[in-house]
Amino acid sequence: MTICERLLKFGDYCQRLPINHFLASYGGELVVSNTNGPYKLANPQMLFSMTKSITSLGIGLACDKGLLGLDERVVSFFRKRARNELTIIYRS
Incomplete structure (x- = not known):
């Protein structure tokens, strides 16, 4: 099939x-x-949390194709729009 x-x-x-x-x-x-x-x-629908699933799917596909690494900083893809770099460190 x-x-x-x-x-x-x-x-x-x-x-x-x-x-x-x-x-x-x-x-x-x-x-x-x-x-x-x-x-x-023709009628728009509210997606709410579905956008997170679609975004994670896109990131997974990009990682699989070697276009993106999980350790890369997101701001590096938006240098022209980034005003200040922000680093958030989470420690449990």
């Missing part, structure tokens, strides 16, 4: 779950788009 077929199958499965929207793209193309009523794609 190809990845596109798996995404289509998961999109069908999402219709039975309490998921507002499910979108999946592969190779820059939208493969699956599923919306459960009364929600519509």
